[in-house]
Structure formats: structure tokens, C-alpha cells
Amino acid sequence: METLKTISGYFATIGVAFTVGFLFMGFSRILTARVQNRVGPPIYQNLLDIIKLWSKESAINHGLMQHLGPAFAVTASVTTLLFIPVLRIGNWFQNFSFEGDLIFLLYIMVFGQLGMALGAGQTGNPNSAIGVSRGLSQVVGYEIPFVLALTALMVYHETTSLHEIMAAQDSIGAWNIFVNPFAFVAAIIAFLGMTHYTPFDVPFAPAELASGPPSEFGGKYLGMMMTSGSIFAFAKLTLFVNLFLGGASNLLELLAKTLALYLIPVIIGIVTPRYRTEQAIVFFWKWPTAFGILSILWVVWMR
Amino acid sequence: MEMNDKDTLTIVEHIKNFARRHSLFVLAYGTGCGAIEVPPTMTSRYDAERFGIVGRATPRQADVLLITGYLSVKTLKRVIRTYEQMQNPKYVIGFGSCTINGGMYWDSYNTIKVLDQYMPVDVYINGCMPRPESVISGFIKLQQLIKAGKADGWKKYQENLDWYRTNQKKVIKNWNMPDYNW
Amino acid sequence: MSDNIQNLQKSLSERLPQCSVKIRKHGGVELNSSKENLVGVLAHLREHFGYRHLSHISCVDWLEQNQFELVYILWNYESRIQLFVKVRLARENGSGISIRHLWPQADTYEREIAEMYGLPFDGNENPRELILEDWDAMPPMRRDFDTRAYSKEAFYDRPGREDAKDVRSVISGRSGEEIPEIAIPYTRK
Numbered sequence: 001m002e003t004l005k006t007i008s009g010y011f012a013t014i015g016v017a018f019t020v021g022f023l024f025m026g027f028s029r030i031l032t033a034r035v036q037n038r039v040g041p042p043i044y045q046n047l048l049d050i051i052k053l054w055s056k057e058s059a060i061n062h063g064l065m066q067h068l069g070p071a072f073a074v075t076a077s078v079t080t081l082l083f084i085p086v087l088r089i090g091n092w093f094q095n096f097s098f099e100g101d102l103i104f105l106l107y108i109m110v111f112g113q114l115g116m117a118l119g120a121g122q123t124g125n126p127n128s129a130i131g132v133s134r135g136l137s138q139v140v141g142y143e144i145p146f147v148l149a150l151t152a153l154m155v156y157h158e159t160t161s162l163h164e165i166m167a168a169q170d171s172i173g174a175w176n177i178f179v180n181p182f183a184f185v186a187a188i189i190a191f192l193g194m195t196h197y198t199p200f201d202v203p204f205a206p207a208e209l210a211s212g213p214p215s216e217f218g219g220k221y222l223g224m225m226m227t228s229g230s231i232f233a234f235a236k237l238t239l240f241v242n243l244f245l246g247g248a249s250n251l252l253e254l255l256a257k258t259l260a261l262y263l264i265p266v267i268i269g270i271v272t273p274r275y276r277t278e279q280a281i282v283f284f285w286k287w288p289t290a291f292g293i294l295s296i297l298w299v300v301w302m303r
Numbered sequence: 304m305e306m307n308d309k310d311t312l313t314i315v316e317h318i319k320n321f322a323r324r325h326s327l328f329v330l331a332y333g334t335g336c337g338a339i340e341v342p343p344t345m346t347s348r349y350d351a352e353r354f355g356i357v358g359r360a361t362p363r364q365a366d367v368l369l370i371t372g373y374l375s376v377k378t379l380k381r382v383i384r385t386y387e388q389m390q391n392p393k394y395v396i397g398f399g400s401c402t403i404n405g406g407m408y409w410d411s412y413n414t415i416k417v418l419d420q421y422m423p424v425d426v427y428i429n430g431c432m433p434r435p436e437s438v439i440s441g442f443i444k445l446q447q448l449i450k451a452g453k454a455d456g457w458k459k460y461q462e463n464l465d466w467y468r469t470n471q472k473k474v475i476k477n478w479n480m481p482d483y484n485w
Numbered sequence: 486m487s488d489n490i491q492n493l494q495k496s497l498s499e500r501l502p503q504c505s506v507k508i509r510k511h512g513g514v515e516l517n518s519s520k521e522n523l524v525g526v527l528a529h530l531r532e533h534f535g536y537r538h539l540s541h542i543s544c545v546d547w548l549e550q551n552q553f554e555l556v557y558i559l560w561n562y563e564s565r566i567q568l569f570v571k572v573r574l575a576r577e578n579g580s581g582i583s584i585r586h587l588w589p590q591a592d593t594y595e596r597e598i599a600e601m602y603g604l605p606f607d608g609n610e611n612p613r614e615l616i617l618e619d620w621d622a623m624p625p626m627r628r629d630f631d632t633r634a635y636s637k638e639a640f641y642d643r644p645g646r647e648d649a650k651d652v653r654s655v656i657s658g659r660s661g662e663e664i665p666e667i668a669i670p671y672t673r674k
Binding site: 029045051058059127209214219 | 318319321322323325326328346347350352353354355358359360361362363364365366389390391392
């Protein structure tokens with residue numbers, strides 16, 4: 001009985017993550033449309049896209065890794081999601097969060113991208129190869145400030161467990177965004193790079209790269225990637241809420257906090273043009289890294 | 304399409320059909336002058352995205368191929384190759400009189416005149432060139448056809464492949480293209 | 486300005502006595518050369534008259550005289566006078582001379598002329614096709630090439646095109662609607 005409850009808990013988490021993910025993406029499309037003085041698609045448009053993509057025939061074969069690449073992406077998103085405690089309290093939505101910690105999450109979050117890189121590499125499309133090299137360069141760029149910010153938090157709270165970080169914020173009575181604002185700035189700029197919205201969308205640059213790594217993936221593969229993207233977006237947002245906004249005690253609070261965080265990359269994305277790869281890396285290694293180092297100094301000074 | 308025992312569509316087919324007609328990914332490939340009518344259709348004034356019509360950069364991800372104007376023989380070869388790389392179900396919309404009967408290029412030595420001899424066309428939009436309103440009405444027509452299950456040009460292409468190939472090879476002398484086994 | 490042109494004509498006739506030079510009615514100077522002198526004349530114009538820019542090479546098909554005429558259009562940035570160097574070539578089995586060593590962009594024009602008129606250029610054996618692909622009929626820009634007959638034979642016609650009636654008169658005949666006065670001059674009878 002207990003096992004059944006746990007397993008249904010996993011599925012409920014994935015369901016919630018997927019729903020919230022595609023609704024947020026639909027919301028961002030509407031927001032973009034309103035900024036451009038358009039009406040925009042309905043909010044469930046991404047669900048329709050995913051259903052349609054799943055119902056398409058897929059008769060492409062470029063070898064084994066091409067089929068495994070999108071599967072890797074889905075695996076990585078679901079694993080990331082299941083190792084993040086969705087809510088601060090309660091038995092539901094906790095999943096594996098007691099076994100894993102921040103260090104493990106740092107590894108598993110890159111796994112999907114590496115799988116996609118292998119899959120896209122096998123298709124032999126030159127656009128995919130260029131997109132993969134750009135995407136991985138960008139990973140090298142934003143991982144440094146991200147790890148610096150997380151290190152600052154881990155050193156400050158003397159733990160790598162997400163639960164204990166959330167509990168510590170609760171006991172101090174202040175969220176980490178106020179305790180260590182420099183870490184938040186560094187992490188949120190790294191988050192812009194992770195979401196691949198403009199100005200950091202050069203790996204997928206539709207106008208010049210024919211959508212980059214997934215250019216050879218259509219139908220079900222693209223559907224898998226979009227599904228994984230929805231789940232992964234939610235997982236990342238939840239992680240950030242847990243780290244900086246003190247976690248959430250119920251789903252409504254979580255929704256409000258994740259939406260507030262999600263609006264940052266969307267709104268920045270609407271109004272900015274695109275960075276080239278080298279500009280993006282220079283940017284990541286300059287400003288957010290400086291903030292990351294500052295956050296560690298701040299932690300040292302605070303203690 | 305799958306039918307149940309009462310000879311109507313199953314509920315899964317209904318959902319699939321609804322998703323298909325409200326999410327049309329258009330391949331961003333332009334030939335001739337119609338390519339300039341597509342950006343106004345997509346942007347603020349006419350906003351095709353409210354019907355779920357968005358552009359895609361690769362044929363693998365696209366559902367709809369727009370033939371936006373005259374096709375020279377050289378372009379036809381590329382268009383056929385692009386069309387065969389798209390995944391089923393896929394639809395073709397022919398823009399303007401050039402694709403219908405040759406239009407102003409009716410006596411040109413290097414442009415084809417009747418598109419549906421070489422590719423299955425689901426919807427023709429007349430005009431020279433059609434304005435964005437007509438383009439959107441053509442998309443609505445395509446949605447109606449998909450709803451009725453009549454937008455089956457891709458099936459016709461598979462069934463009558465030999466006939467299409469004969470016609471294509473009549474104008475494309477040097478046929479050095481891969482064969483797709485979809 | 487006209488002084489400049491007259492001076493140019495005078496000095497051109499002195500320096501290039503083998504060519505006939507005349508002033509064109511709509512501006513510019515025209516210079517008729519023979520095939521043998523052509524490269525020398527162009528090089529001379531380039532080196533000594535400041536004609537550093539080759540705008541275009543065009544080809545005219547003189548079917549009645551069984552000749553091709555190549556027109557090299559040159560431009561001088563200082564005097565701002567356009568120069569047309571013309572040369573007549575045999576239509577059947579004739580050939581031009583490549584000037585790729587003077588202006589590299591001439592390569593494109595020469596390939597186009599070779600493809601569209603079937604006039605080969607000595608010294609430019611660039612085998613790649615430029616615009617046409619797998620073309621095996623008569624070069625299409627020759628005047629004796631019947632494009633309508635070719636297109637009728639090569640491509641399909643959609644039936645219903647032959648009568649070619651005027652759209653307005655068909656519509657007015659069908660619905661009884663009057664043709665507006667402004668459209669009457671443009672209506673086919």
C-alpha cells in the first residue's frame with residue numbers, strides 16, 4: 001500500500017510538472033504576443049503541439065543514438081524532477097529528495113543535454129553539430145556562476161541537502177534571496193542561460209541554424225523533447241524556489257513563486273536581441289561570475 | 304483514420320484530429336514572390352499564431368509546405384526533396400496563379416505550370432499574389448479539410464508514387480536524389 | 486561635361502586608331518573593336534584611361550546578320566563617363582575571349598553568356614552550370630529559341646486556359662454587373 005502510494009506520488013509529480021510546464025510556456029507565448037501587439041495562441045497551444053507531434057509518423061533512422069537522444073532528455077528531466085522536493089512539508093511530492101542532494105542535481109541536470117548532444121551528433125546534420133558545440137560552450141559559460149552561487153549557499157547553511165536549506169530559511173525567517181542577494185543574481189543570470197531564451201538562444205537560433213540540435217528530429221522525437229522541456233522547466237523553477245524563495249508549503253504557493261521566477265527570463269527574453277556564443281561566454285564569465293565570487297566573500301564575511 | 308464499429312471516428316482520433324488542425328507547423332521555405340506575403344501573415348497585423356500556425360526551420364518538424372509562387376525546374380527538385388523529408392501527415396498549399404496554371408510565367412521555358420502534376424496539393428489559394436487575408440482563409444480551408452479527413456494528399460502521393468515520379472523525371476533530367484522509404 | 490566627352494573621344498581616337506569611337510545620344514562613349522584587339526583595348530582603357538570598373542558584359546543576338554555582339558560596359562570613377570566597348574563575333578561556332586585576368590568578376594558574366602547563348606569563351610573553361618540545371622535543348626536566350634513551344638512540350642497545361650477571356654467581361658456577363666468606366670480602356674474586346 002505504501003509502495004503504491006509512493007509510485008502514484010511519482011506520477012502525480014510528473015503530471016503536475018508537465019501541466020504547469022506547458023501552461024507556463026503557453027503563457028509566455030501569449031505574453032510575447034501581447035508585447036508584439038498580437039492576440040497570440042490559446043494557453044493550451046503547447047499541449048496541442050505535443051499531442052500532434054506524438055500523433056505523427058516518424059520514419060527517420062540515423063542510428064541508435066538518434067533514437068536514444070530524446071529518451072535521454074526525458075530521463076534526465078524526470079530524474080531531476082524526482083530528486084527535487086516539490087513541497088517543503090507534507091508526504092506528497094517528496095519522491096527521492098532524501099537520497100539526493102545538490103551535488104547530484106548539478107550532475108544530473110547536464111545529463112539530458114549531453115544525451116541530446118550525442119543524439120544530435122549522430123544525425124549528421126551540420127546544423128545540429130554547430131548547435132551542439134554552441135550549446136555545450138554555453139553550458140561551460142553558465143555552469144561557473146551557477147556552481148559558485150550554489151557553493152555560497154551550501155557553505156552558508158553547512159549542508160548540501162535541499163530540505164535542510166529550506167528548513168534553515170524557515171528558521172532564520174528570511175529567504176536566501178535576502179540573505180545572499182549576490183548568489184541570487186549570479187544564479188538567476190545562469191538560469192537565463194539554462195532556459196535558452198534570448199539573449200542566450202544561440203544554440204537553437206532558428207533563423208540561422210534551422211533550430212540547431214533538434215533540426216533532424218521531427219514527429220515523436222520532437223514531441224518527446226517538448227515534453228521533457230516542459231518537465232525540466234518546472235524542475236528548474238522548483239529548484240530555484242527551494243533554494244532562494246524558501247520553498248513552498250502548498251501547490252498554489254509554488255505556482256505563484258515559480259511564475260514570478262519564470263517571468264524574469266521571459267520578460268528579459270522578449271526585449272533583448274541575441275548574444276553570439278563568444279559574447280555569451282564572456283558575459284557569463286564576467287558579470288555573474290563576479291557576483292558569484294562576491295556571494296562567497298559575502299558568506300565568509302557574514303559568518 | 305481509425306473508425307469504431309458505428310463507423311464514426313474513435314475518441315482518440317477526434318483528439319488527434321483536433322490537435323492536428325490547430326497546430327500547423329509551416330516550413331519556412333519561400334519560392335517566388337509569395338514568400339513576402341508570409342511575414343505579414345505571421346506578424347502583428349494578421350497574427351497567424353492565434354490559429355496555431357508557426358514557422359519551423361526544418362522539414363523534419365514541419366506539417367505544411369507552402370509553395371509560394373512560381374517554381375523553376377531547379378527549385379522543383381529541391382522542393383520535392385524537401386517534401387519527401389517531411390513526416391506524415393503533411394500538407395501542401397499552393398499560392399497564387401503560378402502554381403495553378405503558370406500565371407504570368409505560362410510560356411516560360413524554365414518554370415512548371417501545374418503544380419499538382421508533380422506534388423499532391425491540398426489547397427490552392429488564387430491571386431497574384433494572395434494577400435494575407437486570403438492566406439489565412441486558405442489555412443482555414445485546410446483546417447476544414449483536415450477536420451473532414453479529406454486532406455490526404457500525402458496518402459495519394461504514396462499510392463500514386465510511380466505516376467508522380469514519371470512526371471517529375473520528365474522535367475528533372477538528372478535524377479540524382481536519394482529514395483526515401485517512409 | 487560635353488567638353489569632357491569630346492576630349493575623351495578625341496584622345497581615344499588618337500590612342501586607339503584601329504577602333505571607331507563615337508558619342509552616344511543618351512550619354513557615354515561607344516567604341517567598336519575587333520575580336521583580335523579586344524583584350525589589348527580593354528587593358529589599355531583600364532591602365533591609361535581610368536576605366537577600372539567593369540559594370541557588365543551583355544550579349545546581343547543579331548540573328549539577321551548571323552552575329553553575336555558583346556558589349557563591355559566600363560565606368561570611370563573620376564570623369565564619370567560610361568564607356569561601351571562593342572565587339573562582333575560569329576554566331577555559329579564563334580567564341581569570345583575571356584578577360585578574367587583583367588576583372589575577376591567577368592567570370593560570372595562569361596559563364597552566364599556561355600550558358601544562355603551557347604557562346605563559349607576561350608580561356609574560361611569553367612565547367613559548372615550557373616543558372617540552368619541539366620539543360621539539354623538550345624540555349625534559351627537565343628532569338629531562334631521558341632520558348633512557348635518548348636514550354637508547351639515540356640510542361641503540362643491546365644485545361645481551360647485557351648479561351649483567355651477577360652476576367653471583367655466574364656464577371657459582368659455572368660452577373661449583369663456593369664464594367665466601371667475607369668476599367669473600360671483596359672478591357673479586352
